[in-house]
Amino acid sequence: MAEQQDYEYAMRHSLAHIMATAIQDLWPGVKLGVGPVIENGFYYDVDLGDEKISDEDFPRIESRMQEIIASAQPFERFEMPVAEAVEWAKQYGQPYKEELLNDLQREGTTIAKDLDADTLGVAVDGDSKVENVSFYRNGDFTDLCRGPHVEATNKVGAFKIMRVAGAYWRGKDTNPQMQRVYGVAFATPKELRQYLDMLEEAKKRDHRKLGQELDIFVFSDLVGQGLPLWTPRGTVLKNQLDAFVQELREAVGFQQVSIPHITKKDLYETSGHWAKFKDELFRITTREGHEFAMKPMNCPHHTQIYASQPRSYRDLPVRYRDSTMVYRDEQSGELGGLSRVRGITQDDAHVFCRTSQVEEESFKLWDVIETFYRGCGFTELKYRLSTHDPDNMAGYAGDADKWESTVAQLENILKSKVGDNYFVGVGEAAFYGPKIDFMARDAIGREHQVATIQLDFNQPEGFDLTCTNEQGDPERIVMLHCAVMGSHERFLSVYIEHTAGKFPVWCAPEQIRLLSVNQESDTIAHVAQLQEQGRALGLRVGVDNSNESVGKKIRAAELWKVPYTLVIGEKEVQGGELTPRIRKDLVVDETSARSYTAEEFLKTVANEAKTRVNKTSL
Template identity: 55%
Template sequence: MSEEQLYAMRHSLAHVMAASVKRLWPEAKFGVGPVVEDGFYYDIDLGSVKISEQDFNKIEAMMRRIIAEDQDFVREKRPIDDAIVWAKESQQPYKEELLNDLKRSGTTVAKDLDAAEMGTIADGDAAVKEVTFYTNGDFTDLCRGPHVANTQEIGAFKLMRVAGAYWRGNEKNPQMQRLYGIAFATQAELDEYLERLELAKQRDHRKLGKELDLYTMSPLVGIGLPMFTPRGTVLRDIVAQYSNQLRQKYGFQKVWTPHITKKDLYEKSGHWAKFGDELFLVKSQETSDQMALKPMNCPHHTQIFASKPRSYRDMPVRFLETTTDYRDEKTGELGGLSRVRSLTQDDSHVFCRPDQIEQEINNLLAAARELYGQINMKLRVRLSYRDESDGYLGERALWNSAQAQLKAAVVANGLDYFEQDGEAAFYGPKIDFMATDAIGREHQVATVQLDFVQPERFELEYATDDGKFTTPVMIHCALLGSIERFLSVFIEHTGGWFPFWAAPEQIRILTINETVTDYVDEITTILREIVLMAPIKYNEVRFTVDTRNESLGKKIREATAMKVPVQLIVGPKDKSARQVSVRTRDSEQKIALDELKTYIKKL
């Protein structure tokens, strides 16, 4: 089934679901019902009646009955005024509101609606004169399609959840019930999707974060402000260290900037106009300066570049800073580590000459590929371009040049890519790395961005070889992106079984009884002497010793539950034989004590 056919089928199922709800609860009032990834939903107002998961079976049964009735989806056009009369007579106030808005200004209401729920809209802000309806059986709905021809063409589906949703996303409006379903062409595809969902539940980073003691949240600290435990702090420090080392290999130098800054900096950069309502504001009791917690680092780095004269011989200038930024995200969008208010970025900025762009981008692409290759995640890239809207800074000619250069770099590096308009940063186009995890989900991770705008806004310059001054090009890059978000992906990708180099606790020594204490001391002395070099250089082994008076079985179960990659089991026989019993997730073996150091270095 093609993407277009799948879309039409899912859209048709939204109508079938609404028709089913209408049969079961005739008083139902409907908002919008668009297609979403893997399925569909419909916003429904049932007054005091609340749909629960216990109702799903009867709704699904009614949907199957409607499908079995062999109903055609019949399209018709109606004048807007006739449509408004229909909405009133059908007692559908939400549809009536939409139709009145379409009559006044089609483009304005389009901002609130999925395209599938609107009538034919004229160019500009012209009012709509007629709209389209679809009827299947005894159910008629305002919609412009597309739909399948007949309900018999609908494949496999399942209702998944119901949630609250404010009408048109405005918390001042009535709260409706948003009923979600999924749909696929075949039952086999649906079953496969449900299996992936079950795997995703088991790997949920919020669940594993608690079980593995990685991070915690506190209502006293605030929503979206995670705190990392000792184990979680080791994990985030290790991945940050790896990112730093990769960038330092390509000539990046560490810098540091404060966590608050004057509003003026973001006004000059353009961030204040674009993101001013997402900033945490800070009030000084000493001065009249309006301050903000920094939401990003690029404006600060421009000021380090501008702090002294630069020559073409100095270029490129490369800064890196792994630092925490703050954004006042909407509370309803926060979740675990995926979306937070305090996000730590492994941020990088290159200031270079135009003739150096290609090499600098190649370096960053190589670093990103090395990092995600190390954690075994397949990459492709999205070339994120501007669209035709006016929400971008800079001349269109500069944008065209930047977009062409990014595409050329991606093609030259042989990367799998796709292009998407409307995903650019407001100051420039991007290369967004999309990584596929162990259960087939794709996540946006690293990014490389080309920026001709901010250097001009900050009047940055360097002396050319003929004694004149010109503006540098700025390249933004984050290999991990937000470390918090990266960790949410990393935890779920690995299921908590981190590779040896990244595990918060790499080795746990489990004793069988107290007679081996002196032998354990020899083992720990060896472990302390080991310096790991791949992929993190000069990294000491992280180990603990469990000498509790508990059964070996219990100790093994607890170490396994904490997903410790290597367990060294030590008993009297091991002591006598001058060996250790090594237990990993996949194998068990005996290793001579004098070979232990070599074994660990190869992990």
């Protein structure tokens, strides 16, 4: 496994060089930025001056790359002193490389630290003076690079150039704009094909497209970017999912609370959010000149409910839950569909407990998360222990010792739940504490970070939260933060694509659709009566009495991905049994189709909705 990953890394990185070689052959004056490996592929930042690479250039870049690959040029490594390397960059007409090397020479490091390790010829750590940098050469092409590379150009896997986008040099919009050419690469052509097929499928499932087709959410220019509006259908879906979470929480002792959406600055100064999220806060100045902010998080408010009365150890854990919106001023360029929004509905929950209760409480939260994701048809979860970065504590609240001990606490929880079946994400913690992140694999194999359990010892310090212990002394408590869906918006962006809009009966906006075969009054009356009967059982029953042909109406119900469709004609009006059309993905056994009395059918569906099954029992 590790070997495979090493090979993929080296081969993707080698392809970045090969692509740069090809681009240099085709556009000899090209100025090169950086060309790192990314998930599933690689990119290279290039500056062609007045010329631009477009999609139409991809075939010739690819065929030039194929020639370079076929010629089996070896990748040769060599080193030179930094000062010499600066001269090399000058001679070679590579101002971007020159800049990086100059930074390196001057500071011992470059400012774009994240880029360096992979793109420079050195390991850049802290302020150690760098002496030599390494280069790799293939054919006529030489690049500043740490490697590793495959032996020769013909040792790479299958690749494809995917797209080109604008990218500012070093990510700063005051810097020149370059072009970032992206490629994907896999060890075998088969893996590449599978990946490209997956992308095709993902396009069909794109939640922005389905959200519109299935009338789930809309955006309005007047309301603003990143502020989705939920239609009646979308609201049903969202509320059903939330109700599931809340029911599970209710069962383990959470109480619902409600809080206002704006707050004095003071709260966030105490919590640390003011300093941390300054630029992301929507601020409000009152007519009296007081500074308020739209809440970017709910925890500080919840601490104030906890702190509103004296707490004994006997009262703990205190558990609050509330699905409510928080607001973050994301940059408009980063907003997209439901994945990144400015109004974020969190299914938030906080546990206030003693340190000794952390484990038991985490297990409860863990079970809520597992039950929810299984119920939504995510069969595979992965677990990440997200820790602080001991080498770079600047972004974190609290001292390192405290971090070590809380990380160890979460580690124990993971170990007893899943053994070694988790991985560690160094530097992935929240600023106030480490967390366990849950990742779900969707129907087309993509992984998404979903739920979290976070252990927080900092806000209880900041807000001086205590309970009275057995000896009558105040004891510092800790907080657990746990969002199951994370946010409604983000979860739905994943869930819509996971299901391709084919929601199970329990959360489908329209569970049953009744189609009249004609417009006769007794047919219409029968349809209305069935709809009533269904509603009385809590079912969401739609009706199509339009003048269209039955075939067309069936097709329409299919497009809306309605789980059950009933065609109501003379036979049904006369009291004949109903033969439901069942959406294909719900069917377990295709031979089991039969007819039911109206009561039998409706009760069965109502029971499916109540028990939240993902398949039909009809």
